[in-house]
Amino acid sequence: MSTPENAGVAYRRYLSALMLHGHAGAKAVGLGATDLYALNILGLGGSMTPGELGRRTGLTTGPTTRLIDRLEQAGYVRRVPDPDDRRKIIVELVARPTGLDEVLAPARQKIGAIVQGYSPEQQAVLFDYFARAADAYLEATTELHDKRAL
Amino acid sequence: MSTPENAGVAYRRYLSALMLHGHAGAKAVGLGATDLYALNILGLGGSMTPGELGRRTGLTTGPTTRLIDRLEQAGYVRRVPDPDDRRKIIVELVARPTGLDEVLAPARQKIGAIVQGYSPEQQAVLFDYFARAADAYLEATTELHDKRAL
DNA sequence: CCTAATCTCTTCCTCAGCGAAGAGAAATCT
């Protein structure tokens, strides 16, 4: 049942299903791939300047400006002047991203129900895994990014 | 540590990190969002005709043909004639997708190491979760798809 | 046998997103 090879297959299936869902959700609300990418970066890294966002998305300044324009127009982010440096602007995530969360909500409810079906100890294992896996993915993504920058 | 609200935050962080990594990996090997989407569909649903693939990606026939062209040229899929119906063609995933797996391998190793750090009972919980969550996401994606088809 | 339906592929057009280069404003350094 959980032999090593089956485990790998199951995990790949899980990953694919997850990415499929994310993509379908983004498409349903008319969000481009780069847009979703940027939203994830902002959600994980917190507010940042357009320059920093451009660096992390791998975009030059022109597309970055228009990326923020799109996100701002769609109501996902907001431009706030930096009080310390008046050249700079800070891009921050608006508290309640309107469309995407609603589209993704049914899946979250299903996941929530699954998680609640486990015992407290088992839930602790899952949450521990989520935290560690998130770190691992972020680290791996950073390494990917560094390689591209060669 | 794992209060309900913290759990939600941790899970969102996990999800974001995962999608970020997938996107960065696809970008690193020059794969578009739709390409990756199609590869996931093929991996989960098995071989299918271009028509079926187009339906699931939400593309019309023209873009679907070129999508398959791109994937075939990149060595990810193969066109095989259908023996029963000579109008049809079957698109099947090539056994060893060349570039993407290598790019994503470091992250998988990290995840593997994390999983192996748990006890057998704990690992069983994780794998059980993976299987159930995959089903839940696939179901939710299907529902999303049906809504779009209205 | 001949018509209608099905499936893939091709062609043409449109448009969104990216890169490069430069302009303008503000901070830093001498």
Added chain:
DNA sequence: AGATTTCTCTTCGCTGAGGAAGAGATTAGG
């Protein structure tokens, strides 16, 4: 204060992906 650097934003041209319509080949039905 003047010069340089650091930001963001704008403009231009280009590539690439998607939609619409139709052609060609094959199967199914009257």
